[in-house]
Structure formats: structure tokens, C-alpha cells
Amino acid sequence: MxxxxxxxxxxxxxxxxxxxxxxxxxxxxxxxxxxxxxxxxxxxxxxxxxxxxxxxxxxxxxxxxxxxxxxxxxxxxxxxxxxxxxxxxxxxxxxxxxxxxxxxxxxxxxxxxxxxxxxxxxxEWGPFLGTDLIRTTLSPFERPNPKSVPVDAKISGHYVASIMATTEATKRGFDEAILLDSNGYVAQASSNNLFIEKDTVLYTPSLGHIFPGITRQTVLEIAKIFNIEVMEKQISTEELKAADSAFLTGTATGIVGIAGVDDTTFPEEWGDTLGATMQRAYKNLTLEKENYEVII
The missing domain is CATH 3.30.470.10 (Aminotransferase class 4, branched-chain amino acid transferase, N-terminal domain)
Structure with missing residues (x-):
């Protein structure tokens, strides 16, 4: 490009x-x-x-x-x-x-x-990860330890780990990598925040080891308006793979749905998920449209 x-x-x-x-x-x-x-x-x-x-x-x-x-x-x-x-x-x-x-x-x-x-x-740059559902994999690379560098700062050097994680994932046929934190919990993708849905509740890794994305914060705000429950917590790899659906958020990416992680495919049809609802609402917000949908 x-x-x-x-x-x-x-x-x-x-x-x-x-x-x-x-x-x-x-x-x-x-x-x-x-x-x-x-x-x-x-x-x-x-x-x-x-x-x-x-x-x-x-x-x-x-x-x-x-x-x-x-x-x-x-x-x-x-x-x-x-x-x-x-x-x-x-x-x-x-x-x-x-x-x-x-x-x-x-x-x-x-x-x-x-x-x-x-x-x-x-x-000019389209959505970073495209618009289709993506396949992800758990990466052997970890997020930086917050005791070594400030993880809430967007520093160029941080992206060396992101490049290595993405390169390793694509070599194995996946679209994106999911990195763990230094304690073994799910953190985020190479340059995007992660949300999972389970039993009509959204979960996202809590602050501390992740980058506090502005799109992530926007999703939290939209969820509050729509009365969607969101829990910020430490998420295990078992909880990730047991999710009904999942999606990534980021400025370059927007909101993109995840088809699955490694050999696990999420069971919920994307169009029926809370992630799809967030995707539509976020698009309306960025385009300054006023026809916010009603969740039934």
C-alpha cells in the first residue's frame, strides 16, 4: 500500500x-x-x-x-x-x-x-482488519508487563511485540493474535481491545495490563445507553473459548466480529450478537446519524 x-x-x-x-x-x-x-x-x-x-x-x-x-x-x-x-x-x-x-x-x-x-x-485506509468475521489465535507473545513500561501510553516501541504476534499468527493461517498478560489472563489483540459475550452480558479485560482504547470506552458508553450489562474483569482463556461471541475494537479497526479462537468457533450467529448491535451503533455514531436502533 x-x-x-x-x-x-x-x-x-x-x-x-x-x-x-x-x-x-x-x-x-x-x-x-x-x-x-x-x-x-x-x-x-x-x-x-x-x-x-x-x-x-x-x-x-x-x-x-x-x-x-x-x-x-x-x-x-x-x-x-x-x-x-x-x-x-x-x-x-x-x-x-x-x-x-x-x-x-x-x-x-x-x-x-x-x-x-x-x-x-x-x-485513505479502510477498516484495518476488513469487515468480515476474523479467525484469531492465542499468541505465545505477551503484553508488556506494566511494571516495565506504562501500558496506558501509546509508545511506538510497544508495537514490536504486536508485529511479532501478528506475524506469528498469520504464518499459522489466522487473521489476528490474542495476547495474554503476564499473569496468564486474556489481555487484548495485537492492537485492539477485546469484548466477549456470554448469556447476554458483555465482558472485557479490566484495566491494568491492557491499552485503554478510546473505541473501547465508546463501546462502554453505548452499552450504558442501551442498558447492556458490561463487566470489566480478568478473563481466562477457558472463558474466552466458552464465549457465545466476541469482537475487537479500535480506531483503525472500528468494531469487527470474531468467528472463533484457535479450533473453537463461537456458536452465536454474528447478526444476533451484542457485538453486531455495537457495530451498527458505533457506525451511526461516527457518521453522526441519529437513527439509533432499539434493542428488543
């Missing part, structure tokens, strides 16, 4: 520049150590025009990620949101994925660099 061309603009440290004119800092900590923070934001083509979904929350979380790891973040959220809309307009994008990235400067010591840089890119 090609993410930019000769006419693609990016926002870099206060200016709009052509993507192919940017350079890499060969002595930066981000390149050598993965010491950088990222975000992912979706822009949707709604009947009210192009809309960034919860952009303020994403940029506030980017600030939090930098604060958690000692990366300087001098930019104001309102400015970044405004520049993101300008970037979409300059690239003639109505529906897009937006990637803000904060990198760090020259420093080969294992201490924070004093300066940082922000770049915002955007490109």
Missing part, C-alpha cells in the same frame, strides 16, 4: 510540507530506541461534512503518553485539531486515517532528549 505521493502534504512542526521532502533524524532516539509516541484518529465523511471522531481525546491521550514517558509536548490540543482539519483539506481527504507522531531529538544516552517534534500524516 502506498501512503503518500508527490502531492501529499504533512503537518510538521508548525508548517505544511510535502511528504517526500521530509528527512529522518539519523541520530534521534526515536529511530534508535523506538522512543516516540503515536496516535490514530479517524476522519469520517458524514452528512455534516468531514468529521474527526473524538480528536480532542486522541490528542489529549497523545499528551498523556508523552508525559508518561518524559517526552516534551508543548503543543495545544485545539491547535492540533485545527491543523488536522487543514491537513485533510489540503490532501482532499474526506474519509481518512490520521497518524500523529511525536519524535525525540539527538541523544544517544538513555535519558530523554530535550527537544521533540510532531508530524501529522493522513491517508
Amino acid at each position: 502506498k501512503y503518500f505521493g508527490k502531492n501529499t502534504w504533512v503537518y510538521l512542526d508548525g508548517e505544511f510540507v510535502k511528504a517526500d521532502s521530509t528527512v529522518i533524524d539519523l541520530f534521534g532516539q526515536s529511530l534508535h530506541y523506538g522512543y516516540s509516541a503515536i496516535e490514530g484518529i479517524r476522519a469520517y465523511n458524514t452528512h455534516n461534512g468531514t468529521r474527526l471522531f473524538r480528536a480532542e481525546q486522541h490528542y489529549d491521550r497523545l499528551r498523556h503518553s508523552c508525559k508518561q514517558t518524559g517526552i516534551a509536548f508543548p503543543w495545544e490540543t485545539d491547535l492540533l485539531v485545527d491543523k488536522t482539519y487543514q491537513l485533510l483539506e489540503k490532501n482532499n481527504l474526506r474519509s481518512a486515517y490520521v497518524r500523529p507522531l511525536v519524535t525525540t531529538g539527538h541523544n544517544m544516552y538513555l535519558t530523554p532528549a530535550s527537544d521533540s517534534s510532531i508530524v501529522i500524516t493522513a491517508w
Whole structure:
């Protein structure tokens, strides 16, 4: 997939520049150590025009990620949101994925660099895992231990484990990997949060070892509006495989249903699940539609 061309603009440290004119800092900590923070934001083509979904929350979380790891973040959220809309307009994008990235400067010591840089890119990108039900597998790789790195920070280096888990899963014929935490409980997929349904109740791994996704939080809010019971708890692999259905959530992914895990197929028809209800409601919300369905 090609993410930019000769006419693609990016926002870099206060200016709009052509993507192919940017350079890499060969002595930066981000390149050598993965010491950088990222975000992912979706822009949707709604009947009210192009809309960034919860952009303020994403940029506030980017600030939090930098604060958690000692990366300087001098930019104001309102400015970044405004520049993101300008970037979409300059690239003639109505529906897009937006990637803000904060990198760090020259420093080969294992201490924070004093300066940082922000770049915002955007490109057309469909749902990360497609729209069909996916097959998942329990991964031999684990989520980072929260005693080693802050798991609620979206740090670039975290994704090495995600790449390894996804690569291992796809080599075995699966679409996505489910990672356990350091205590052996189900945590999340490589870059998405997990929900399971059992006896008309939704369950999702509790905070502590997982990344607290904004789409995950949105699902919790929708469930409250629809009076759907959700329990945040530690989930065993046995509970996962005994579920009636399951789905993943994430900004790049949206909401996607899971057909099964390893050799287990979930018994509930996807269209009849709470996950399918959440999928429809989430789509309506992102597209700013008002016809929320009624659950019977």
C-alpha cells in the first residue's frame, strides 16, 4: 500500500510540507530506541461534512503518553485539531486515517532528549482488519508487563511485540493474535481491545495490563445507553473459548466480529450478537446519524 505521493502534504512542526521532502533524524532516539509516541484518529465523511471522531481525546491521550514517558509536548490540543482539519483539506481527504507522531531529538544516552517534534500524516485506509468475521489465535507473545513500561501510553516501541504476534499468527493461517498478560489472563489483540459475550452480558479485560482504547470506552458508553450489562474483569482463556461471541475494537479497526479462537468457533450467529448491535451503533455514531436502533 502506498501512503503518500508527490502531492501529499504533512503537518510538521508548525508548517505544511510535502511528504517526500521530509528527512529522518539519523541520530534521534526515536529511530534508535523506538522512543516516540503515536496516535490514530479517524476522519469520517458524514452528512455534516468531514468529521474527526473524538480528536480532542486522541490528542489529549497523545499528551498523556508523552508525559508518561518524559517526552516534551508543548503543543495545544485545539491547535492540533485545527491543523488536522487543514491537513485533510489540503490532501482532499474526506474519509481518512490520521497518524500523529511525536519524535525525540539527538541523544544517544538513555535519558530523554530535550527537544521533540510532531508530524501529522493522513491517508485513505479502510477498516484495518476488513469487515468480515476474523479467525484469531492465542499468541505465545505477551503484553508488556506494566511494571516495565506504562501500558496506558501509546509508545511506538510497544508495537514490536504486536508485529511479532501478528506475524506469528498469520504464518499459522489466522487473521489476528490474542495476547495474554503476564499473569496468564486474556489481555487484548495485537492492537485492539477485546469484548466477549456470554448469556447476554458483555465482558472485557479490566484495566491494568491492557491499552485503554478510546473505541473501547465508546463501546462502554453505548452499552450504558442501551442498558447492556458490561463487566470489566480478568478473563481466562477457558472463558474466552466458552464465549457465545466476541469482537475487537479500535480506531483503525472500528468494531469487527470474531468467528472463533484457535479450533473453537463461537456458536452465536454474528447478526444476533451484542457485538453486531455495537457495530451498527458505533457506525451511526461516527457518521453522526441519529437513527439509533432499539434493542428488543
